[in-house]
Amino acid sequence: MWLLEELEKLKCSKQPAIIHRENSITFEELWNRSELIAEYIEKNCKSDSPILIYGNKETDIVSVMIASLKTGRAYSPVDITYPIERLYKIASITKCEIVFNFSNFSINGNFKVIDQNQIDAICSKEGYESSKNNWVKKDDICYILFTSGSTGEPKGVKISRKNIENFVSWFKDDCKLSESKQVVINQVSYSFDVSDIPLYIYLPMGKTLFNIDKAMLDNTKELFYYLQKSDLSVWISTPAFLEICSFDDKFNSKMLPSLEKFILAGEVLTKKLVRNIKSKFENSVVINGYGPTEGTVLLASCEISEEMMKSEKSLPIGKLLPGAKYEITKEDGTLAKSTEPGELVVVSESISSGYYKNKEQTDKAFFKTEDGKVGYKTGDLVFEENGLLYYVARKDFQIKLNGFRIELDDIASNLNKIPFISSSIVMPVYKEERVGYTLAFVTLSEKTEEPNLKTCIRIKNELRKLIPSYMIPRKIKILDMFPLNTNGKIDRKRLMEEI
Ligand code: AMP
Numbered sequence: 001m002w003l004l005e006e007l008e009k010l011k012c013s014k015q016p017a018i019i020h021r022e023n024s025i026t027f028e029e030l031w032n033r034s035e036l037i038a039e040y041i042e043k044n045c046k047s048d049s050p051i052l053i054y055g056n057k058e059t060d061i062v063s064v065m066i067a068s069l070k071t072g073r074a075y076s077p078v079d080i081t082y083p084i085e086r087l088y089k090i091a092s093i094t095k096c097e098i099v100f101n102f103s104n105f106s107i108n109g110n111f112k113v114i115d116q117n118q119i120d121a122i123c124s125k126e127g128y129e130s131s132k133n134n135w136v137k138k139d140d141i142c143y144i145l146f147t148s149g150s151t152g153e154p155k156g157v158k159i160s161r162k163n164i165e166n167f168v169s170w171f172k173d174d175c176k177l178s179e180s181k182q183v184v185i186n187q188v189s190y191s192f193d194v195s196d197i198p199l200y201i202y203l204p205m206g207k208t209l210f211n212i213d214k215a216m217l218d219n220t221k222e223l224f225y226y227l228q229k230s231d232l233s234v235w236i237s238t239p240a241f242l243e244i245c246s247f248d249d250k251f252n253s254k255m256l257p258s259l260e261k262f263i264l265a266g267e268v269l270t271k272k273l274v275r276n277i278k279s280k281f282e283n284s285v286v287i288n289g290y291g292p293t294e295g296t297v298l299l300a301s302c303e304i305s306e307e308m309m310k311s312e313k314s315l316p317i318g319k320l321l322p323g324a325k326y327e328i329t330k331e332d333g334t335l336a337k338s339t340e341p342g343e344l345v346v347v348s349e350s351i352s353s354g355y356y357k358n359k360e361q362t363d364k365a366f367f368k369t370e371d372g373k374v375g376y377k378t379g380d381l382v383f384e385e386n387g388l389l390y391y392v393a394r395k396d397f398q399i400k401l402n403g404f405r406i407e408l409d410d411i412a413s414n415l416n417k418i419p420f421i422s423s424s425i426v427m428p429v430y431k432e433e434r435v436g437y438t439l440a441f442v443t444l445s446e447k448t449e450e451p452n453l454k455t456c457i458r459i460k461n462e463l464r465k466l467i468p469s470y471m472i473p474r475k476i477k478i479l480d481m482f483p484l485n486t487n488g489k490i491d492r493k494r495l496m497e498e499i
Contacts, residue, residue, distance in 0.1 A: 001168055002161070004069055004135055006204030007031060017203060018059045018186070020211040021226065025059045027206070032127060033060065037067035037119065039128040044112060045097045050074040050144055052094065052111075053190070054087050055102025057213040060119050061190060062199065064100045065143075070130040074141040076156070077190035080105075080214065081468045090146050090154060093357060138162045144356050145193055145293050148398075148406050148471070152413025156356030159193070163296040166349040168200050170321040174263070174287055174301055175201050181233035181258060187212035188237060192403070193297045194265050194289075197236050207233075217241075224250060233258045238266040238403025240434070243273050252280040265289030265298060267400035268391065268433050269315050274304050290317035290391060293405070294365065294376050296350040299324065300389055314433070316388040324348035325373075328382060341383040341392045347375040399428045399435045404470045411438065411473060414466040418459060420445055425482065425490055426473055437474035441495055443481060452478050 010017075013027035025033075041051060051068040053075055055061050061077065068075040076094060078087045080103045091099065091109055098112045100119070107113050114122075136142055142161050146154035175197065184202040186209035188195040198209050210230045216223040223245075235242065242264060245251045253259065259281055264273075269288045277286060291298035302308075302318025309315075320326055327335060328342040336342035351374045354362030367375045381392040397408040408426040415424035422445040428435040440459075448455060456476040463472055483494040 001172060001201075001204055002165060003200050003204050004066070006206075007066065010206055013206070015206065016208045018062060018209045018211060019183075019230075020057060020059045020213070023059060025063075030063055030066070033063040033119075033123045034066035034070060035128045035130055036123045036125055037063055038070040038130045040114075040122045041067055041071045041073065041098065042130075042134070045071075045073070047095070047097060048073055049096050050076045050094045050141075052087070052091055052096045052099040053077045053102070054080065054099060054105075054107065056080045056189070057186065057211040058102040058116070059211070060116065061100075061102060062203075062209075063119070063123075065190075065199070069136045069142055070134065072134045072136050072140055074136075074144050074158070076144040076146065078146070079189040079191040079468075081189065081470060082191070083465060083468065085466060086146075086154065086468070090156070093154075093156065094144070136161050138165075145191060147293055148410040149361065152410050152417070155358060155361055157293045157352050158354060158356050159293075159296055159352055163350050163352060164196065164200055166323070167196070167296040167298065167321070171197070171289075171298060171301065172201050172205075174289075174303070175234070175261075177207075177233050178260060181207075181260065183208050183210050183230055183232050183258070184234050185210055185212060185230070185232050185236055187217075187241065188403075189214075192266070192405075193293050194236065194238070196297045197263060202234070220248070224248065224255075227251075228255055230256070231258050232256050234261040234263065235259060236263045236265075238400075239264045239269045239273050240267065240402040242277065246273065246276050246280065253282065256281075260284055262286045263289060265291070265301075266403045266405075269304075270433055271309055271315060272432075274309060274315070288315055288317055290389075292376070292378055292380075294352045295346060295348065295378070296352065299346055299348065299350065299378075302388065313385070314390060317382070317391050318388060320346065320389070321348065321350065324350070328384060336383065339383050339385050341381045343395055344378045344380050344382045344389070345375060346378060347373050349373075351376045399438070401428070401435045401438060402470060404468075406438070406471055408438065411440065411463075411467065411471050414463060414471075415440060415442060415459070417466060418462045420448075420455075421459065423482070425492065425495065427492060427496060429475075438471075439475045439477065440473035441477050441479055441482065443479050 010027040011031035016024040017027045017030045018025050065075050100114050101107050141158045144156040146156045149155040184198050184207045186198045286304040289298040289301045300318045300320045325347040327345045330336050330342045354366050379395045382389050411426040412424045422443045424442040426440045483491045
């Protein structure tokens with residue numbers, strides 16, 4: 001089931017492909033608009049550099065993505081939660097020729113900027129038929145997702161058509177809905193690959209994507225107004241977003257009578273949340289999906305059963321996808337015995353070929369097997385019991401906060417770019433099993449008479465120019481110096497005792 005081929009079969013359908021607020025676009029319109037945008041890209045791009053998309057959940061973002069794939073080029077979506085500097089950084093890494101700008105910000109650079117009005121003008125012309133010879137082929141890159149990198153530089157994960165097809169051919173069975181069910185939530189930002197589930201699985205099935213945008217997330221009243229109108233059949237999000245919605249009493253099967261499946265991915269799923277959801281949506285199915293971006297959306301999944309809920313253990317992340325080979329390795333390099341935790345290392349057709357133009361980081365995390373397959377060291381500690389994998393913790397300083405993947409050192413590197421900061425350390429503060437917020441400890445390069453509160457506000461304002469808002473630490477503590485442990489390293493344990 002490949003997106004372009006399936007959408008071609010639907011190219012005359014008048015069914016809505018995407019609904020966003022009061023607007024919608026049919027499968028026919030989506031196809032025709034993507035053809036004309038593809039023609040524009042072909043005429044205006046000399047190189048095969050990726051197409052950058054800056055926006056949120058605007059309907060035509062999908063037209064641009066499909067258009068890029070039709071020209072054989074990768075797209076790279078950058079969500080508006082990222083500051084414009086991040087976009088410029090990615091533009092300079094990718095040497096892109098075109099940025100499709102759906103935001104209200106004005107963007108300038110060594111590239112063409114196309115806004116919604118220009119897209120409408122491009123799409124108002126006579127029809128065009130793209131040449132199938134140009135469509136992305138098996139080993140071509142379809143998209144590049146830039147994730148948080150520990151050096152403070154974004155790392156671009158390259159995902160090929162082969163990677164996506166391997167993921168889709170496995171996970172589509174978990175996505176099955178009852179015959180009459182039609183509407184699928186499309187909430188996850190396109191900068192996060194869980195959005196591939198609506199895009200690469202449900203859209204080609206002919207289902208309608210129901211977009212939830214950032215403004216709705218910032219305004220619960222508006223969010224619930226649209227949810228109420230949606231008639232959703234399947235929910236796809238991080239556990240954190242579902243939890244926020246579930247706090248509201250209105251969020252139940254009366255409001256969403258067709259909702260029969262919850263696909264939750266990207267961070268730890270707790271029993272408390274599953275229990276709550278099952279009480280609000282009695283016969284619903286809950287799926288826990290696990291995977292890093294480098295493994296194309298998900299590498300493992302499982303449907304949460306009664307038995308799992310009753311067990312003493314935390315919820316499993318399930319079994320790896322078919323064809324995947326894996327090892328659980330301990331710190332000394334030996335294989336973990338059953339139920340012993342170790343790092344999950346996976347070899348699969350779903351594994352990316354590496355980071356875009358970043359050999360150093362690629363060599364650190366990826367490897368090739370003797371028979372030429374690609375493997376990835378996930379950095380996740382897991383254990384296996386009775387054929388199921390259980391997530392334990394991260395090996396490094398990468399965390400998940402409200403579903404966003406964050407390298408704590410990425411925040412620290414950006415803090416250190418602020419001229420009046422001498423050094424910094426960022427730590428996660430846990431709330432039950434998940435990270436509740438982040439806390440930064442900083443030392444200043446100059447003594448100041450300014451009250452700490454004022455300095456903290458200044459730090460946050462400076463940081464906002466460098467990193468997305470979800471990465472800004474909730475609390476900042478200014479210290480005269482860091483406590484050190486016996487090895488002379490900063491004593492993180494003692495730092496946490498400070499709060
Ligand atoms: P990302 O690349 O943003 O998808 O983040 C991948 C990381 O999120 C993984 O390496 C895990 O640390 C974490 N993660 C993803 N799914 C789960 C899950 N179901 N349970 C626990 N952690 C998860």
